[in-house]
Amino acid sequence: GPPKGVQLTHANLMSAVSGIEDIIEFPEEGRVISWLPYAHIAERACSHYLPIVLGFTTTDCPDPRQVVAYLPEVRPTWFFAVPRIWEKLKAAIEAGIEHESDEDRKTAMKGALEMGLQKVRLEQAGEEVPEELQKQYAAADDKIFSAIRERLGFDKAESLNVGAAPTPPEVIEFFHAIGIPLAELWGMSETCGAGCINPPDKIRIGTVGPPTPGVEIKLAEDGEVMVKGGVVMQGYRNLPDKTKETFSDDGWLLTGDIGEFDEEGYLKIVDRKKELIINAAGKNMSPANIESHVKSGSPLIGQAIAIGDSRPFNVALITLDTDAAPGFAQQNGIEDTSPESLASSEAVVAEVQRGVDAANEKLARVEQIKKFKVLPTDWEPGGDELTPTMKLKRKPIGEKYEKEIEALYEN
Missing domain, CATH: 3.40.50.12780 (ANL, N-terminal domain)
Known part of the structure; x- marks a missing residue:
């Protein structure tokens, strides 16, 4: 506000x-x-x-x-x-x-x-x-x-x-x-x-x-x-x-x-x-707790936002860590290190999946991330997605990435 x-x-x-x-x-x-x-x-x-x-x-x-x-x-x-x-x-x-x-x-x-x-x-x-x-x-x-x-x-x-x-x-x-x-x-x-x-x-x-x-x-x-x-x-x-x-x-x-x-x-x-997730079944969850586990799951994960309010399950939007991504690309023989290429790379997505799986092991079943999307962008402090102290701007993110979020809930 x-x-x-x-x-x-x-x-x-x-x-x-x-x-x-x-x-x-x-x-x-x-x-x-x-x-x-x-x-x-x-x-x-x-x-x-x-x-x-x-x-x-x-x-x-x-x-x-x-x-x-x-x-x-x-x-x-x-x-x-x-x-x-x-x-x-x-x-x-x-x-x-x-x-x-x-x-x-x-x-x-x-x-x-x-x-x-x-x-x-x-x-x-x-x-x-x-x-x-x-x-x-x-x-x-x-x-x-x-x-x-x-x-x-x-x-x-x-x-x-x-x-x-x-x-x-x-x-x-x-x-x-x-x-x-x-x-x-x-x-x-x-x-x-x-x-x-x-x-x-x-x-x-x-x-x-x-x-x-x-x-x-x-x-x-x-x-x-x-x-x-x-x-x-x-x-x-x-x-x-x-x-x-x-x-x-x-x-x-x-x-x-x-x-x-x-x-x-x-x-x-x-x-x-005001930020608690209340899913379609009425279960209250802390998105911050879910996100902290996801970010700790892999050094390749930079930022993560958990979404699931009034939804049947939780999904996440994830950005790559700009410091860790180049090293990961070099180690895995990825020549094109543009954000778009890395976000769609099979090796990158697999490593992010590993991090999400590690996070899910520490979360209750209802809290777990079922699907995620790696975004081809970096979220900068003070930008559309983060405050100057790196807090998530949840509502603006929901509006800006509405299509990506809805795609995760299709089928």
Whole structure:
């Protein structure tokens, strides 16, 4: 819909800074990178408001596509990025391991990664990590993972966060395995970008963490997340009716997100209330959850949108990852690397099918993707299909690709 001006006061922002600082406990002389659009609350909070209050050094990256190149130069103590950045970093690291020419080192790296994943899964399950595994992991960290962190620019990082859209748990698990404590957080413009954050020393993968100090959160009967506290906006500028409908009668901000709490009081965001898929049989599903599994299914998959509202089954539109596609084409002897050729290539479609199949194994039967279409185009941030922070523009996509969607439901 039309953009709304969120009115935030100095008191709102100071409350947000205080709550985040209490959880993360930032080091002195912190360093951050400013790279997201200035109109986005995550950029304002992470690169402007917090650094101003806490005295961080901020390095400006004028081209968001170059932010990964800035990491080794800046060596940030805190870094926030949207899920797609972390997904691409994961794919790049995995590709580097796969293309390692020294077979002994390649085997060692794969073994170390598997060991790291085993350790993370035990920790997340609340189980004790065997002493022998701890020793083996420490040795692998010293020989392998520390070098990866240094090469990426994360060797000085105290806290690393992801947000603004759902993140596949396996992506976060991967970074934990190589010693990078990535954690989800949750907030919105209406709450200064604050709300929930995982403590760096007690991260629960699959959640956005507990409410920050000074923030109250409860769930409505339908699971909608409701917020009170000093971080909550004054209202939408010059839109009193919109402001009124965004608050409950007793003053709770209605976020539009569906969530649930775990046994530790950590919040898990299921999806946006308005974006839930309700199929022809009346089953409610989270498209974001489906899409995160699909994107994690293959490094060749760039973006994916799940469609199935009022339909008998789910389908997906998929774009190729522009970084991974050329390498895949070279490995498979595909000479024509134009988007149109790649999208119709049997090898490409087969690899995408493999990724979709891998995703379907992790989804309930009713959630699974039955058909998909690889599009001969790239979706750019700020374009017709993605917001500047890479969120899907679902309605415009549905309108723009109506023919492709209907073709998937024929017969």
